[in-house]
Amino acid sequence: xxxxxxxxxxxxxxxxxxxxxxxxxxxxxxxxxVPFTLQTFGVFMAVETLGGRRGxxxxxxxxxxxxxxxxxxxxxxxxxxxxxxxxxxxxIGFLFSAxxxxxxxxxxxxxxxxxxxxxxxxxxxxxxxxxxWFMVVYSRSGSTASLLTVLGxxxxxxxxxxxxxxxxxYLLSQRVKKAVHLQ
Numbered sequence: 001x002x003x004x005x006x007x008x009x010x011x012x013x014x015x016x017x018x019x020x021x022x023x024x025x026x027x028x029x030x031x032x033x034v035p036f037t038l039q040t041f042g043v044f045m046a047v048e049t050l051g052g053r054r055g056x057x058x059x060x061x062x063x064x065x066x067x068x069x070x071x072x073x074x075x076x077x078x079x080x081x082x083x084x085x086x087x088x089x090x091x092i093g094f095l096f097s098a099x100x101x102x103x104x105x106x107x108x109x110x111x112x113x114x115x116x117x118x119x120x121x122x123x124x125x126x127x128x129x130x131x132x133w134f135m136v137v138y139s140r141s142g143s144t145a146s147l148l149t150v151l152g153x154x155x156x157x158x159x160x161x162x163x164x165x166x167x168x169x170y171l172l173s174q175r176v177k178k179a180v181h182l183q
Contacts, residue, residue, distance in 0.1 A: 011054055014182075018046035018058035019065065022094075023072035034087055034134065034154045035074045040126060040162055043094045044101075044119050044169035049176050052102025059098040063091060089133020096129055097122035112170070119166045127155050 022042035030036035042062075047055030062072060063083075071078040073091065083091055104118035131147075131154050138145060145153075176182070 014050055015054050015058045015061065018042070018050060018055065019062045019072075021045060022058065022062045023065075026072060026074045027076060029074045031075075032153075032157070034090065034130070034158070036158065036161065037074045038165065039074070039090075039094065040097070040123065041165040041169050043097055043126075044122070044166060045173055045176075047098050047101045047122070048115060048119070048169060048173035049182060051182075052098070052105060056095070056098040056102055059094050063095060066091070084137075086134050086137045087130065088137070090126060090130030092133070093126035093129030097126045100125045116166065116170055119170065123162055123166065127158075131155060 022039060025038035025042035028038045043055075043059055046058040049055070050058060066072045066078045067080055067083060069078045073082045074087070082088060101118040101122040104121055105114060108114045108118075131150060134154050135145070135147070135150050138150070
């Protein structure tokens with residue numbers, strides 16, 4: 001019984017630590033049409049370090065805390081408004097990214113190539129959710145822009161930095177797992 005309690009306590013502590021990591025990554029912010037943050041790095045780290053279940057839970061708790069008004073989103077914002085704003089699709093996309101990464105690694109294992117491909121697939125899912133939502137919000141404001149224009153604002157400038165975040169998250173997560181015996 002004590003081992004089960006300790007395991008649940010450990011899960012809660014690690015999950016909470018990664019919620020905080022994602023929030024800190026959100027606060028590192030370069031303002032643009034879609035702000036450049038390190039949130040995707042935090043999501044990749046959470047899922048790869050903690051595994052699919054705990055990593056996805058960390059992402060969900062992060063989103064719920066932000067929705068409840070805790071200022072964990074980019075620009076120290078919180079509440080429902082950021083979720084319905086132009087970048088809300090990316091925030092929701094983080095959850096689906098985590099789910100996709102978890103699913104891919106569950107199906108194909110935790111080999112390095114699978115992990116990196118899972119992160120790339122998760123990133124594409126985040127781009128998809130975020131770009132679609134950005135276009136919806138942008139069109140509601142009475143403005144119009146082509147898909148290519150929106151991709152130029154919301155995706156193309158982020159590809160190289162996001163690939164670097166994937167590489168860094170992969171390398172760091174392997175070291176963290178070994179250091180705290182999560183492997």
